[in-house]
């Protein structure tokens with residue numbers, strides 16, 4: 001089949017370039033927004049075609065000369081060299097089009113809170129290690145490793161850790177891990193930082209191994225405030241299993257406005273400190289306009305939202321499945337002198353059957369993982385007396401699906417706010433307010 005010429009007019013949710021030709025939609029990996037390419041067809045479906053980029057014919061007019069190379073990205077940042085105003089336009093359109101298409105809305109514009117920093121914002125990173133000990137990151141959708149030089153998207157604290165940690169790994173001859181053979185030692189290096197200058201490190205090892213000398217050197221280098229190790233021998237599984245605390249503090253502390261939060265290694269915390277605070281402040285604005293008696297905070301993590309909203313209601317019910325996060329949350333409430341939160345350390349799906357949903361003036365707030373809400377939760381809320389919902393999401397598609405379902409129970413979409421939490425990627429955080437009479 002002959003190659004075709006495509007102009008990339010959009011970027012989809014998973015970062016692929018989107019083109020239209022003869023009324024057909026094309027998706028192309030690694031295509032830049034705004035460029036014209038030569039491509040070959042890989043797979044033809046009824047309503048779309050997957051194509052492969054052969055070469056760039058005309059460069060995108062939106063590309064900036066950032067001088068950043070792929071060894072400095074340390075992850076997938078499809079928009080890293082696209083000018084910021086275009087990134088904002090793409091993200092806004094992505095949110096608007098997704099909600100209109102899936103939830104049947106007709107939005108023409110939404111509020112969008114732009115990022116305060118283009119680089120140096122990520123407070124968490126996961127790195128892999130090649131067999132010769134080089135800190136690396138996975139290439140998109142594969143186990144291929146890209147050796148890293150430094151990471152332009154991470155906080156300065158994490159960049160400093162990476163530089164010193166690499167030296168120590170080389171000095172002690174630590175072996176990484178080979179995904180093909182399943183051999184080696186150091187599989188995954190997770191690094192977190194906070195704006196108070198604290199850092200946490202977690203090594204995921206392929207097997208038990210005596211690293212005493214390395215740990216002593218690591219501790220005396222003062223790279224990490226807190227350090228843990230986990231063993232996971234399952235082939236190509238890089239996740240944290242049981243954790244062993246090796247040295248330093250057990251938790252690190254972050255500050256948002258006047259609030260402080262202790263975070264344990266398995267607990268979730270938003271990856272962009274400044275922008276996440278804006279999410280919480282926007283939620284607070286919505287809550288203040290609703291003036292509820294009770295707030296039900298489902299998927300509450302270390303209760304960041306519950307604590308920031310605590311003074312706006314008589315009682316908060318905070319629901320989170322991760323028991324470590326709930327322990328942190330209880331400690332965090334004390335740390336911030338908050339006394340009106342009740343916790344449930346079970347799944348939201350189970351909790352929804354045990355929470356009073358028909359009390360006076362209750363608002364439900366959701367902040368689920370990417371897969372969105374369970375149908376049972378939507379049904380229980382839909383059949384309850386709750387008339388106001390705040391839904392925070394990092395995935396516009398599942399958010400839109402759930403909005404559509406809430407609309408069947410009489411809710412209407414009042415406001416949508418996009419927040420640029422994941423700068424230089426197509427992803428955004430989206431905050432919505434839904435109400436019914």
Ligand SMILES: C[S@@+](CC[C@H](N)C(=O)[O-])C[C@H]1O[C@@H](n2cnc3c(N)ncnc32)[C@H](O)[C@@H]1O
Pocket residue numbers: 268269270298299300301302303304305319320321322325346347348349367368369
């Ligand atoms: C996107 S995070 C939001 C956390 C918190 N609202 C924040 O802003 O930091 C989603 C949280 O949901 C929790 N989670 C995942 N599945 C859950 C479930 N089925 N029930 C309750 N919590 C769940 C995760 O552990 C995580 O803490």
